[in-house]
Amino acid sequence: MTTVADILADHDGREGPLLPILHDVQKAFGHVSEAAIRAIAKSLNLTRAEVYGVVSFYHDFRKEAEPRPVIKLCRAEACKARGVEALVPMTEGQTRVKVESVYCLGLCAVGPAAMIGDQIYARLDASRMTALMASL
Amino acid sequence: MKVSISDDAVAIACGADAVAAAFAQAGADVVRVSSWGMHWLEPLVEIDGAGFGPVSTDQVAAILAGTAASIGRIEDHPFIAKQQRLTFARAGKTRPTSLDDYYATGGWTGLAKAREMGAEATIETVLASGLRGRGGAGFPAGIKWKTVAGAAADQKYIVCNADEGDSATFADRMVMEGDPFMLIEGMAIAGFAVGANRGYVYIRSEYPHAIAKMNSAIAASAHLVAPFTVEVRVGAGSYVCGEETSLLNSLEGKRGEVRAKPPLPALEGLFGKPTVVNNVLTLAAVPWILTHGGAAYAAYGMGRSQGTIPVQIAGNVKHGGLFEVAFGITLGELVHDVGGGTDTGRPVRCVQVGGPLGAYIPPDQFHLPFDYEAFTAADALIGHGGITVFDDTVDMAQMARFAMEFCAVESCGKCTPCRLGSTRGLETLDRIIAGENVEANLALIADLSETMKFGSLCALGGFTPYPVMSAITHFGEDFGR
Numbered sequence: 001m002t003t004v005a006d007i008l009a010d011h012d013g014r015e016g017p018l019l020p021i022l023h024d025v026q027k028a029f030g031h032v033s034e035a036a037i038r039a040i041a042k043s044l045n046l047t048r049a050e051v052y053g054v055v056s057f058y059h060d061f062r063k064e065a066e067p068r069p070v071i072k073l074c075r076a077e078a079c080k081a082r083g084v085e086a087l088v089p090m091t092e093g094q095t096r097v098k099v100e101s102v103y104c105l106g107l108c109a110v111g112p113a114a115m116i117g118d119q120i121y122a123r124l125d126a127s128r129m130t131a132l133m134a135s136l
Numbered sequence: 137m138k139v140s141i142s143d144d145a146v147a148i149a150c151g152a153d154a155v156a157a158a159f160a161q162a163g164a165d166v167v168r169v170s171s172w173g174m175h176w177l178e179p180l181v182e183i184d185g186a187g188f189g190p191v192s193t194d195q196v197a198a199i200l201a202g203t204a205a206s207i208g209r210i211e212d213h214p215f216i217a218k219q220q221r222l223t224f225a226r227a228g229k230t231r232p233t234s235l236d237d238y239y240a241t242g243g244w245t246g247l248a249k250a251r252e253m254g255a256e257a258t259i260e261t262v263l264a265s266g267l268r269g270r271g272g273a274g275f276p277a278g279i280k281w282k283t284v285a286g287a288a289a290d291q292k293y294i295v296c297n298a299d300e301g302d303s304a305t306f307a308d309r310m311v312m313e314g315d316p317f318m319l320i321e322g323m324a325i326a327g328f329a330v331g332a333n334r335g336y337v338y339i340r341s342e343y344p345h346a347i348a349k350m351n352s353a354i355a356a357s358a359h360l361v362a363p364f365t366v367e368v369r370v371g372a373g374s375y376v377c378g379e380e381t382s383l384l385n386s387l388e389g390k391r392g393e394v395r396a397k398p399p400l401p402a403l404e405g406l407f408g409k410p411t412v413v414n415n416v417l418t419l420a421a422v423p424w425i426l427t428h429g430g431a432a433y434a435a436y437g438m439g440r441s442q443g444t445i446p447v448q449i450a451g452n453v454k455h456g457g458l459f460e461v462a463f464g465i466t467l468g469e470l471v472h473d474v475g476g477g478t479d480t481g482r483p484v485r486c487v488q489v490g491g492p493l494g495a496y497i498p499p500d501q502f503h504l505p506f507d508y509e510a511f512t513a514a515d516a517l518i519g520h521g522g523i524t525v526f527d528d529t530v531d532m533a534q535m536a537r538f539a540m541e542f543c544a545v546e547s548c549g550k551c552t553p554c555r556l557g558s559t560r561g562l563e564t565l566d567r568i569i570a571g572e573n574v575e576a577n578l579a580l581i582a583d584l585s586e587t588m589k590f591g592s593l594c595a596l597g598g599f600t601p602y603p604v605m606s607a608i609t610h611f612g613e614d615f616g617r
Contacts, residue, residue: 015407016369016387016388016389016407017389018389018390019369019370019371019372019386019387019389020369020370022372023341023370023372044389053391054389054390054391057374057391057392057393057548058371058372058373058374058392059372059373059374060341060371060372060373061372072342076303076492077303077304077451077488077491077492077524077535077538078303078304078450078451078522078524079303080535080538081450081451081452081524081525081526081527081530082451082452082479102342102373103301103303103375103492103542103546104300104301104302104303104305104342105145105342106145106146106300106305106306106309106342106343107145107146107149107306108303108304108305108306108448108450108451108456108522108524109146109175109176109306109448109449109450109451109453109456109457110146110149110150110175110176110178110456111450111451113149115342118344118345120145120148120149120345121149122146122149122150123149123150
């Protein structure tokens with residue numbers, strides 16, 4: 001089982017290590033806890049406020065773990081032009097999966113597009129979206 | 137039988153892995169190559185030069201039996217034949233992380249030439265090419281390099297901006313996933329020219345495939361670029377980190393807040409050291425320029441926009457994908473002749489060029505040539521070269537609202553015009569959409585836009601007025617006018 005201390009040791013001596021550390025903590029624990037912020041601050045000789053400020057600035061870092069599977073649905077202009085907004089109502093009020101908005105996955109000619117973990121999906125329509133939500 | 141299928145993210149998202157597995161199971165020799173950039177045909181399958189696409193697993197048997205309809209030779213397809221591919225010369229043809237393929241197609245020649253001619257002549261070559269920053273600002277790359285080369289410091293850096301956050305842009309992603317060694321070579325040339333031995337590639341976290349390919353290519357080519365080293369750093373979902381100074385703060389492990397300029401990053405950049413910050417496409421153009429000479433590159437293009445630009449055609453368009461061409465092609469040619477109009481078959485209402493901060497342009501301005509100066513004169517911007525096509529069902533008031541909302545969500549909070557202006561702008565647009573005091577509120581938006589344009593620290597707050605005001609100016613009927 002990875003600990004925050006292990007992650008800190010992995011990045012020892014690295015230039016500008018805070019973001020890589022936070023990514024690893026987020027990946028290992030699903031969120032960046034208050035205790036992790038405390039340990040990271042101490043190790044990097046930063047204040048807790050400084051680390052907290054970084055955690056809260058970036059959309060990728062969560063302060064609380066999300067228990068449901070997350071679908072990141074692209075709602076940037078190119079996916080809007082290809083009809084993503086018509087899919088949004090069916091994603092609202094979902095209790096089993098969490099559908100979050102993301103702005104651009106770089107699949108702009110084959111949208112609407114979505115991402116689950118590192119898996120990407122394109123050419124979504126209502127039936128594919130239903131199948132995607134049901135598959136999780 | 138050799139079957140080439142792309143392993144680019146677009147192909148994968150459209151089902152290329154399953155198609156590749158089906159071909160392999162049927163006994164074919166499957167080779168995973170980069171993408172040709174014909175995204176509407178992905179997954180695109182190539183056998184003896186002939187293309188099939190988009191292919192699904194149930195077509196595999198017919199393709200192998202020779203009874204499936206082909207699109208003909210891919211290289212002769214009008215979408216490819218009309219291009220002038222310099223940066224994307226290898227697209228569709230090579231295995232992205234194969235050093236053998238890279239060598240066989242002229243790889244590392246630019247770096248060898250740079251080392252042979254020396255640092256000063258390398259910078260002169262880039263200056264002579266007329267290469268301008270492809271990230272959006274269009275600043276001459278050679279001048280930036282010269283500034284960094286002339287700065288005295290114990291440590292200098294090359295930072296590659298791969299935080300490609302603009303909607304309708306994917307050329308950076310295609311370079312990193314399709315031809316990663318070319319980017320590494322470009323960074324090594326930059327490092328050699330300015331005297332920097334360390335390079336970072338800042339890639340957005342939404343691009344896991346690009347991150348994996350770059351990491352693998354960096355490991356495979358470390359001995360070739362030494363003593364220069366390259367490391368990937370992953371962003372964390374912040375759009376504003378594509379702005380060069382907030383990117384530097386993010387690399388340093390700070391909040392991605394914009395820095396005031398001066399000091400220029402070229403003199404005080406990463407960790408306060410002289411730093412070249414260039415976009416992926418800028419650095420990726422460099423190996424070709426060193427191999428063929430600055431004049432050969434400058435021979436393409438028009439006016440002060442020299443060379444080629446990888447245009448990304450996206451949104452509601454029939455033939456979307458990557459179209460690399462010399463500057464000077466008109467918007468109309470790109471949207472209608474190359475793109476084939478809208479995917480839905482409805483009339484084109486407008487296009488947005490340059491991502492979420494770019495202007496909405498109506499068809500009566502489609503004569504505009506792709507040229508930095510021509511776009512600026514028309515109150516628009518080329519940005520990173522992305523075009524989003526919309527049909528006549530688009531509600532431009534909603535698009536203007538989205539531009540303000542996006543700015544409010546992504547504002548770093550450092551400067552007031554952007555931080556407060558975007559939120560107040562969003563509220564005011566909501567009142568306009570609700571039909572409250574429309575003319576007075578539109579005047580307020582115009583005034584606010586002026587403040588944001590001239591008072592913001594960076595392009596996020598400074599350029600958000602482009603989509604907002606262009607929507608109001610060209611499509612007043614959507615705002616109750």
